[in-house]
Amino acid sequence: MSVSGQFNLHFSFGCSNSYGTSTVTFNTNGTFSTGDGFHGKWSQTNGNIIWRYDGDSAIYAGVVNGGAIVGNMINFSINAAGCFYCNLSTIKVLALTEVDHDSTGAKKKK
Numbered sequence: 001m002s003v004s005g006q007f008n009l010h011f012s013f014g015c016s017n018s019y020g021t022s023t024v025t026f027n028t029n030g031t032f033s034t035g036d037g038f039h040g041k042w043s044q045t046n047g048n049i050i051w052r053y054d055g056d057s058a059i060y061a062g063v064v065n066g067g068a069i070v071g072n073m074i075n076f077s078i079n080a081a082g083c084f085y086c087n088l089s090t091i092k093v094l095a096l097t098e099v100d101h102d103s104t105g106a107k108k109k110k
Contacts, residue, residue, distance in 0.1 A: 007088055010086070011084040013101055
């Protein structure tokens with residue numbers, strides 16, 4: 001399955017039970033954008049996907065299975081790592097606990 005399109009992104013730096021949420025849109029030209037205002041490049045090989053935020057702030061890598069993606073991410077500049085999952089944005093998901101960081105792992109700006 002090609003992952004181009006919009007997905008709901010659920011991320012947890014530290015792999016805790018607290019997940020932040022955003023969207024991630026994978027464009028067919030190899031770029032992506034997130035609902036919390038970030039951009040970068042992505043690629044997919046077979047069932048594996050990797051996306052890297054511009055400015056080298058975060059890297060996500062996962063496995064694509066149907067309309068879902070599951071994997072891990074890291075941000076070397078702030079020494080943070082965690083877990084994430086995505087589902088097609090056509091699938092509604094209940095709101096989860098709000099977290100104090102964005103999808104790069106950086107503290108949210110107030």
